Amino acid sequence: MTLIGAAAALAAVPAEAQELDRAAPLIEAPQEFAPTPIRIGAGTLGLGLDARGEYIDNLYSLPDNEIDDFRFTLVPRATFVIDQQRLRLATRAQATVRRHADNQTENSVAALADLDGAWRLSQADTFSFGLRANRAVEDRGEPESLTDPAVSPRKYNLFSGNLGYRRQAGRTLLSARLGMQRTDAVRKSDRERDSRQWSAQARFGVRASGTATVFVDGFVTTRDFDLRQDVSGVNRDSRTIGARGGFIIDPGGLIRGEAAIGLFRFNPDDPTLNSRTGVSASASLIYQPRERTAFTLDAFHGDVATVRTGAQSRTDTRVAFGIQQEARHNLRLQAGVIYRRTRFIGNGQRERTFGGIAEVEYLLNRRMAVALQGRLANRDGTDPADDSHRRSIGLELRFQY
16 A cells, blocks of 8 residues: 555655666566566565766766766665465565775665565455665765765664555545654764654545545654754754545556645654745655556655754755666666755755666566666856766666576
């Protein structure tokens, strides 16, 4: 079950993958190039390894005096899935190892492990859960990230879990979800970022046609930082509540996915800060006019947490358009453009980022592929120190079993 409403109250945690990364393939590979997972008992095991070498012209996303470098990235991963009539379990383990030719302080190892499950209590009722542990490394191009070459990027330990219930009986949809996330910065100097976040969401929907459901939902998110005050003396604990209406198209034909829009109310615990109301919106839609062509739209606007000095809160807008095309039976193309706007409430600062990505992937066989990828991102802000231009080009080998 997709619950995009929860995105309306996301905390500003480090990105697990760059926004300018390749999208998950939507077009299935021809049978002769499809991977064949290993069958073990009632489950299937999938193994993969990506090895990428790339050149980056502005490693630290600096406004001037850019520093370039060559980076090698290795991403081993494994998945195990059990999918039975009433029970589905999926677990994943993955690491991201980065090494740089000149700037070894940027070397890092990120890792994650997660487990998702769904128990079909009946034809109409499903109970779901998820657990996740992640060692995340801050990306230099993200808002509020470090850009000082003398200091290595921040690292975080993230732990999260969720419980969900869904009932689809006749034309009626009822669902609820509870979530928790713990953020722990590895360095003591970043302790003011340590926090807990609790979230809850409830949804009611009615099927309007064979594939379309309209819904309303409500959500609440509570953020609790470990330190009572940040370096500027502000208590950043808060509660955000909101409600939205939207639609789901599932199963879809030409179009599938969901979108919603509504309002949120941000209520800080600090009595010196003002509450405020804003628009909450998100969308995740796929338009597939032909079997081998797909267009995607992912968008978000809403409140996120911030630790920037002088800022009371932060509002983000993110929009990404993408296209995927199978040019030949073993040649796949994809491209995307991204716009992101960040507004810091209280200090008047703003940032805008325009980015793009393009990739050509050639499938050698069902086990191996090679890809050429290029990325660019231009960021400008009210603070000249936030301006940057960043480009990269890389070659990647992909193995899968």
